[in-house]
Amino acid sequence: MRSISLARLKELAWTALLYGLALGAIAMLLWPLLTVFGNGLQVLSWEFLSSSPVDAGRGGGIAPILVSTLGIVLISLAAALPLSFGVAVMLTEGFKPGGWPATVVRCSLDILAGVPSVVFGLFGLSLFCRQLGLGYSILAGGLTLACMILPTLARSLAFSLEAAATAHRAGGAALGLSRQAVLLRVMVPVALPGICAGIVLALTRALAETAVLLFTSGYSDRMPESLLDSGRSVSVHIYDLATNVPGGTPNAYGSALALLLLLALLSFAVHALTRWMQRRMTGTTTGSY
């Protein structure tokens, strides 16, 4: 009788320990988010989003910084998307599976995915800012960021094209369509939700990144006038306010909340867009492939 109750006690203790650790860890994970919401809501307003920073960011808002961020992220996407599409197309339809070109491309992407972001920063500084003479600019930052999001984007594009290819390759060929037509008219529309999800993932990574931009896109918090202007991204602004500007913490939280909301809004908008585009292009209403 005693041994049974001891065993049951031990069992209960283990369950309590596992639940305790797990729920404790989840609570810890929520702490930063709740802090950002709590502190950010006091600062965030339409005026904060639409005015320029004053007094090194202690006062005023983040309008020019949002514009710079948008520029950097759009450039990175515009540069990374064609490259990723090429990689994904060649991996699913072009190269012979298992052949050396496929292996080389796959391996180099795997390695690229593991490169620490600060190393991308060094590379961007050396190639885009110095060699190509772009200086500290939105263009240089965006191009460097494109290299960083390339593996994420290429992988998810290849993954969704692969799924569409298995289902439709033979059918397209049976209809006498060229491989290119099957790819562009059948597989891409079918794979569109996956492609858009990949784009959102890459956008999230690009928006979240700081270290790459610290010494490629510059520090200026003025409204950028061209892509060759120096521009500060939201994440760099948060870093600067939190560490270099005494008394900048409240606005740092406001910017952090703006960044988190931007991330949430983006994924929502693209999901809605995906649904609509897929309905138009394939005539089906399934939400995901």
Add this chain to the structure above:
Amino acid sequence: MTLPIVESISPPPSALRGWAFWSAMTMLALLGAAIVFLIVAFLLGEALPLISKGGFTRFFTDEGWWPRDASFNMTPMVVASLYLTVGALLVATPLSLAISLVTTFKAPTGLARLMRNLVELSAAVPTVVYGLWGVSAIVPIINLWSPPGASLLAGVLVVALMIIPTITVLTQSALQTVPVAYVQGAAALGVSENQTLLRIVVPAAKQGIFSAMVLGAARAIGETMVVLMVCGNIVQVPTSLFEPVRALTANIALEMPYAMGDHRASLFVAGLLMLLLVSVLVAAGEWVGRRQREMGV
């Protein structure tokens, strides 16, 4: 009657268009694959002048980190990076394992889904936000306990929190590969639930869990913003958890904006070193993970 239709679908000009399309795609793919080689080439190009001036060992045997006096000893920063990584891993692994076990085997479906969603949500939080929270919430708390607050401990805690989502997601998928028969067999033998989890399921998934830890470590060692913001950035080999340290990545981010000449080159050497460390970790993690999948366990 069928022939003209087929011809109208693929007329001869389309062969040319197809050729142009596939060559364009090949070029794009090769350019994408070339980036990693470009990175290595540019880093080497910037670093080699300095390496050739005294060999690679000088970065561990020079008198200290005084870049203006041509003394480039990176040992304290490498040690700090390793301490941060190992510390974060020690904190994050048990917590991630607990979350994974609870969501995969113990919690009711609704709770498990909620926990999984929260973990995935935190995986999307930018690291600079973790850094901001660390500076304004964790550092002051540690400061009350033992000043100055910005310390190795703060770095370990915040980086641990940052890598928990990564490790948890990978550990969950490792646990899901454990055959149900193991769990059923254990239940049939009258082994209690927790004993089954700890003695049978976890050992069966240990390679996948190890691979998750290694990939978590790769993220931790490459992390820049958090360690830059919460660790105090003093170049020294720490003797206690409460001393400020400067990680290798933080050093690059701190000094790059104004570095010139040999100093600049030394930061590219640090970049190469990071690349090497992370590549070894990622390769090890992938290798172990692949073995786990091939064994089907």
